[in-house]
Amino acid sequence: MANLCSYGWNNQWQQLKNDLSYNELEHGRIISTHKTRYDVATTEGVLSCELTGNILYTKEPHEYPITGDWVVFQRFGELGIIIDILPRTNALSRKKSGTKASVQHFAANIHKAFIVQSCDANFNVRRTERFLIQIVDSGIIPILILTKADLGIDIDKLKQSLGKIGEKTEIFVTSIYDIESIDRLRKIINPAETFIFIGSSGVGKSSLINRLCDHQLLETSAISTSTGKGKHTSTRREIFLLESGGVLLDTPGVREFGLAVDSDDTIAETLDIDQLMGKCKFHDCTHTSEPDCAVLNAIASGDLDVGTYNSYLKLKREAMHFNETTYERRERERQFHRMVKEVIREKKSRDSSV
């Protein structure tokens, strides 16, 4: 019988379950999703589940369960029916184009995020900022990992270039050729804690994950699940248990997470310019051209790095863009085109009447 505590089940989840109407049912954690089918880790192994009609018809698709969710379900032989979802502590979301509900959640209940950057030409302070902001905004603990330390880059200089954001997070330096560095990393993953790796392609996430899991991951993902009557289905896992404890949540979507920022406050706080902003003359200062703007003054005096400032403006523009849903943007564009056509038509009728 599998112990769901290794997946993170604890007294707090039990309390939340007690509050549900269906608290006598079994519970489990979603380890992967396939449209409307879900693989759920249960005390009896992985069970393939579907949603109850009540969830399907009363909830919006963006409220459906996602990988990492804890759910209660009813078992019907080889199949489970998910009846309810326990309230999430947090969720990663991404922009979804074309609909009014622009945010799509895709991974839930995460404790720590390892933001991975490599110590080579790929290293990018601005990208680190962006990931950091997004993680903090999601209510997840960020930890920065600088990989490929063996390539000989001056690590201290690299850390210095991070400036203030280097103080916002723990930093770990690793190399896949240095076992001790992997062990150090393993030590900060507590048993039953759910963690993710994010960062651009090529920075060394897979290599690190494989080292952390001692190559078990490949074996784990190839595990076939017995579904009772000797029938085996292969599952594509998105959640893995580390032998040393810890729950790795890994989907392609998670790895590239961090490209959309939606909170102005978190941007300013993470870049450490929120305190400056409080000192501007005008409370609605945009920090671009106003007199007595503390931010612009700090740039002039050299107290604020221009790169950080530009990054702030860029991320803020993105946040505004993000908060306007694709639906609203299309609607605005449609209205604009309608107006242009109207103007052209009026002009033509005026010209023809002259």
Ligand code: GDP
């Ligand atoms: P991912 O796309 O972030 O998952 O990156 P990968 O794990 O696939 O690694 C990309 C490349 O970097 C591969 O060729 C790895 O062998 C190499 N790599 C990963 N970690 C290290 C490291 O610590 N040192 C060096 N020198 N190369 C590494």
Ligand code: ZN
């Ligand atoms: Zn200002």
